[in-house]
Amino acid sequence: xxxxxxILAIDDTAENLGILENILEAEQFKVLxxxxxxxxxxxxxxxxxxxxxxxxxxxxxxxxxxxxFIRQIPQLKHVxxxxxxxxxxxxxxVKALQAGGVDYxxxxxxxxxxxxxxxxxxxxxxxxxxxxxxxxxQTYELRHAYEDSLSLLSVASxxxxxxxxxxxxxxxxxxxxxxxxxxxxESQCHTILFAAPLHDVGKIGIPDKILHxxxxxxxxxxxxxxxxxxxxxxxLNKKSEYNQLLKMAAEIACGHHEAFDGSGYPQxxxxxxIPISARITSLCDVYDALRSKRPYKKxxxxxxxxxxxxxxxxxxxxxxxxxxxxxxxxxxxxxxNQIFETMSDSSNISLMKQYQKLEQQW
Numbered sequence: 001x002x003x004x005x006x007i008l009a010i011d012d013t014a015e016n017l018g019i020l021e022n023i024l025e026a027e028q029f030k031v032l033x034x035x036x037x038x039x040x041x042x043x044x045x046x047x048x049x050x051x052x053x054x055x056x057x058x059x060x061x062x063x064x065x066x067x068x069f070i071r072q073i074p075q076l077k078h079v080x081x082x083x084x085x086x087x088x089x090x091x092x093x094v095k096a097l098q099a100g101g102v103d104y105x106x107x108x109x110x111x112x113x114x115x116x117x118x119x120x121x122x123x124x125x126x127x128x129x130x131x132x133x134x135x136x137x138q139t140y141e142l143r144h145a146y147e148d149s150l151s152l153l154s155v156a157s158x159x160x161x162x163x164x165x166x167x168x169x170x171x172x173x174x175x176x177x178x179x180x181x182x183x184x185x186e187s188q189c190h191t192i193l194f195a196a197p198l199h200d201v202g203k204i205g206i207p208d209k210i211l212h213x214x215x216x217x218x219x220x221x222x223x224x225x226x227x228x229x230x231x232x233x234x235x236l237n238k239k240s241e242y243n244q245l246l247k248m249a250a251e252i253a254c255g256h257h258e259a260f261d262g263s264g265y266p267q268x269x270x271x272x273x274i275p276i277s278a279r280i281t282s283l284c285d286v287y288d289a290l291r292s293k294r295p296y297k298k299x300x301x302x303x304x305x306x307x308x309x310x311x312x313x314x315x316x317x318x319x320x321x322x323x324x325x326x327x328x329x330x331x332x333x334x335x336x337n338q339i340f341e342t343m344s345d346s347s348n349i350s351l352m353k354q355y356q357k358l359e360q361q362w
Contacts, residue, residue: 005122005237006047011055012064012082020084021054022034023111030317037066050122054101056085056092067099068131072201077310078129078352081122084109126222145257147349166343167288168197169351174284175277177356177362181328184278193355194283229254243279251275279322283309283329284336286316291340302337335362 007029009020017033024031029195038060044052052070056063063083070076072274080103083096086104092121096104102121105114148188192205203211206228210221217225232253236246255269255278257312262270274282290308293299300308312318312331318326339358 005051006049007030007051007053007118008034008040008044008049009053010034010037010063011037011053012058016055016084022077023114023219027115037063040066041069041073044079045068045073048075049079050125051118052079052081054083056083056087056096062287064095064288065099066094066354071100078125079349080125082117082121084114089177098225107110108140115190119124158238167292168200169354170288170339170343171199171281171284172197172351173343173355173358174280174287174336176285177339177358178280178325178328178332180359181332182276182324186227190352191245191248191352192277192280193253195245195252195277196284198232198236198249198352199281199285200228200232201249201250202228202230202253204235205231205328224264225256229257248275248277252278252281254278256285258282260322261317261319262319274322276322279325283321283325287329287336288314288340302333302340334360 007024009017009024009031010019010033012035014035016325017035017253021031021033032043032047034043037058039056040052040054053065054066055065058331059067061069063085067081067083070079070081077257081101084091084107085092085096085104086107087093093104102124103117105117172193172195174190177193177197180189204223210217212362213221233250236250236253252275254266255274257283258264258267258269258278260271260274260279262268286309287305290300290305291302309317309321310318321329335358338361343354
């Protein structure tokens with residue numbers, strides 16, 4: 001083994017520690033020693049060892065307790081623990097393994113056996129660490145490839161509707177940042193970041209003559225336009241059983257035109273029966289729609305949009321939105337303005353990097 005590898009020996013007997021130091025240093029290990037479990041844990045947290053040799057019968061924390069405390073520290077939970085004890089009964093050996101040990105050697109031990117087991121478990125630990133790094137790398141690459149594919153799907157649907165491809169990206173950023181202000185976890189915020197841009201994917205199924213009509217839609221045309229929510233849900237829900245991102249995207253596609261007061265569509269859902277992801281995306285979608293120029297409407301300034309959402313007009317009323325979501329929007333309205341003003345044009349920066357940059361600011 002290389003000199004860079006470190007072993008921590010925890011034993012209340014100085015003579016035992018001296019023997020271990022002599023054996024391990026002769027094998028080119030760096031050796032740390034502690035005469036109690038409490039001290040051993042302190043040392044391990046300051047300098048993470050490659051292995052811990054642990055006695056059982058010690059004053060204060062015994063070996064079983066020490067192992068359990070070590071396993072509770074995230075950076076130490078994968079460090080192999082080899083128990084060295086004069087106890088030779090089956091019950092103690094089983095208890096040691098249950099406490100988190102990878103192996104057990106009874107004292108007095110043979111030097112060759114000790115080194116064989118140490119080398120084996122360190123090699124296994126390094127192999128597991130390497131494999132985990134490879135798995136994490138592959139998972140990272142697969143997730144980003146998956147998210148990129150979903151982003152392309154959202155852009156494809158948007159280009160049928162608007163000239164720019166940035167509406168959906170802005171919607172993802174509004175929704176993720178607003179979700180973070182509502183106390184969502186980092187993982188949940190990342191999910192809505194990529195789920196919200198798929199809210200209008202169902203417009204793929206709407207005829208161009210309706211989707212691109214410059215004047216107001218008649219009654220029959222409006223019924224067809226409203227069907228994009230159900231179409232989007234059907235597209236996204238097919239593979240959502242084991243996929244949280246698609247599950248949330250399907251909820252948003254179906255529910256982002258529902259209203260908190262029950263006046264929305266397609267099902268007239270009301271209040272908390274509407275998924276929170278859809279309640280967040282709904283307000284964000286209205287904000288961006290009001291700010292954006294369309295064939296049938298002019299664009300509104302941030303101040304005008306803020307007034308419309310908070311006080312209401314013929315387009316929308318505050319009662320349509322979740323009061324808690326509306327309150328956070330009111331408190332962080334400049335965040336929305338910044339996103340709209342800085343993301344009016346296409347950008348080569350990934351959605352995640354844009355979110356992380358804005359998250360640091362807000």
